[in-house]
Amino acid sequence: MKERNTQIVKISEISSDLLEELVNAKVIEFIPTADVIFIPDKTFANDNSVQWMFPEGTESFFDFLKKSEHHDLGTVDIAEGNTGELQQHHDLLELATIIITTPSFDVLVNLISNYIYDFLKIKRKHADEVDVKLKIVRKEKSTTTSIEFKGSAADFKMVMDSVNDKKHK
Amino acid sequence: MIKNINKEKLLVRIKRSLKTWNPITLNTKTWSELSSYIDYFVDNDDESFANELTCYRVVFRIQASFLHIDYLLRNKEYDKAWYLMEDTTKDIELIKGTNEFQNQWVEEFHINNIHNYIHNLEQLYPYSFFISRDVLIKQQVCSICGQVRKIKNGCEHRVGKLYYGRFCKSIWKDYEVRSFAFVQNPKDKYIFITPEGSKYNFARLEWLMNTTRNPYVSFSIENDKVYLPNYLQNVKPMPKITSCWLPGFEPHRNSDGNLVVPETLILRYEDMGKDNTTEREKVLFGFLQHKQ
Numbered sequence: 489m490k491e492r493n494t495q496i497v498k499i500s501e502i503s504s505d506l507l508e509e510l511v512n513a514k515v516i517e518f519i520p521t522a523d524v525i526f527i528p529d530k531t532f533a534n535d536n537s538v539q540w541m542f543p544e545g546t547e548s549f550f551d552f553l554k555k556s557e558h559h560d561l562g563t564v565d566i567a568e569g570n571t572g573e574l575q576q577h578h579d580l581l582e583l584a585t586i587i588i589t590t591p592s593f594d595v596l597v598n599l600i601s602n603y604i605y606d607f608l609k610i611k612r613k614h615a616d617e618v619d620v621k622l623k624i625v626r627k628e629k630s631t632t633t634s635i636e637f638k639g640s641a642a643d644f645k646m647v648m649d650s651v652n653d654k655k656h657k
Numbered sequence: 658m659i660k661n662i663n664k665e666k667l668l669v670r671i672k673r674s675l676k677t678w679n680p681i682t683l684n685t686k687t688w689s690e691l692s693s694y695i696d697y698f699v700d701n702d703d704e705s706f707a708n709e710l711t712c713y714r715v716v717f718r719i720q721a722s723f724l725h726i727d728y729l730l731r732n733k734e735y736d737k738a739w740y741l742m743e744d745t746t747k748d749i750e751l752i753k754g755t756n757e758f759q760n761q762w763v764e765e766f767h768i769n770n771i772h773n774y775i776h777n778l779e780q781l782y783p784y785s786f787f788i789s790r791d792v793l794i795k796q797q798v799c800s801i802c803g804q805v806r807k808i809k810n811g812c813e814h815r816v817g818k819l820y821y822g823r824f825c826k827s828i829w830k831d832y833e834v835r836s837f838a839f840v841q842n843p844k845d846k847y848i849f850i851t852p853e854g855s856k857y858n859f860a861r862l863e864w865l866m867n868t869t870r871n872p873y874v875s876f877s878i879e880n881d882k883v884y885l886p887n888y889l890q891n892v893k894p895m896p897k898i899t900s901c902w903l904p905g906f907e908p909h910r911n912s913d914g915n916l917v918v919p920e921t922l923i924l925r926y927e928d929m930g931k932d933n934t935t936e937r938e939k940v941l942f943g944f945l946q947h948k949q
Contacts, residue, residue, distance in 0.1 A: 531793070533833055547808050547815060548816075550808050565809070568809050572793060572796065574791075575791070575792045577843050579840075579844055611750065612772050612773075
């Protein structure tokens with residue numbers, strides 16, 4: 489039986505502008521103006537130089553969300569420039585960090601949930617056999633919240649929906 | 658030189674071969690001719706049909722691999738069978754990710770049966786630790802057009818999709834292997850670890866191969882227990898093993914108390930975009946000819 493990691497949802501408020509940070513670091517030239525934006529994660533090479541990487545599979549994840557553009561989700565874009573790909577071969581579905589600026593958080597969670605379902609179907613694995621890791625940055629008028637999920641694919645939708653419900657109570 | 662191919666007749670020939678089960682009787686002539694047919698349809702601007710034929714070519718490979726895995730296991734060539742199982746799993750996932758994939762194929766061409774069989778076999782293997790790698794890929798190019806790969810502003814080709822009868826891959830140009838880790842559940846289990854001087858205990862696989870001589874007979878595993886079809890229930894029970902190591906060949910530890918593991922680790926060329934289809938098919942053709 490596969491040993492499971494404890495499921496974690498970490499919610500925190502962030503004060504910095506992640507997109508501006510990318511421009512300042514010369515990763516991208518301009519800030520994309522879409523409603524849903526994929527951003528690379530900061531990591532370090534062996535010589536300690538900073539690298540900006542998208543996790544493996546971001547291409548298909550981006551295409552998947554792009555297909556749903558304008559259907560309640562809004563426009564989708566990616567902050568791609570001086571970026572690369574990070575391949576970590578552990579059995580974890582690691583999805584790219586997403587910034588969302590519209591109120592369609594629930595639509596995004598539904599779509600990600602569908603993407604995970606398709607992934608499991610191809611792998612012929614049960615949802616409780618695969619862990620998912622992703623971060624959604626929710627930008628609202630006065631606050632920016634980072635929601636990090638790392639846990640079983642089986643719990644993803646339920647946990648993220650509850651995060652959304654709490655927000656609206 | 659191929660001239661005036663009747664697509665309908667070709668499809669009938671291919672499907673007739675791929676639908677066979679218990680036993681699988683692959684039409685090796687059709688399979689060996691497929692690459693020429695693919696080239697023919699690409700040259701004649703029928704990319705869609707060329708792509709469909711490429712999918713059938715992969716199914717041929719999956720089925721031939723299934724037969725070869727069984728052969729290798731019967732001959733106690735467990736490592737070779739393991740590598741082939743990993744390659745076949747990748748082939749199954751590859752074909753399922755194409756736009757040309759048709760859902761009925763999983764039953765029609767027995768893809769699910771083979772996927773299940775491999776998944777169950779994996780659980781009977783004693784391998785439990787694998788190497789997982791962490792690679793930063795700074796630049797990669799598209800195998801179809803050679804352009805630098807970008808998600809948004811690059812070429813329109815997508816990894817794993819078919820173009821002109823070929824799978825699109827990423828070829829690594831600038832990359833850095835950052836670390837290797839010992840893990841129990843890597844994404845692909847190709848690199849298992851055999852500490853120096855140790856040998857794995859394959860008793861459970863050996864038992865299965867002696868029990869179900871027919872690979873088409875499905876079995877299932879739940880809570881580490883193998884469930885065989887009813888008519889095989891009375892066979893000798895599966896041996897209970899307490900360790901994945903063969904008694905007397907357990908791994909030894911050095912003076913610091915660490916396992917002595919091989920110093921060289923292999924990064925497969927296939928994972929870096931190299932196409933090894935021809936070499937793999939050559940081995941499978943050789944096996945089928947030998948079998949016939």
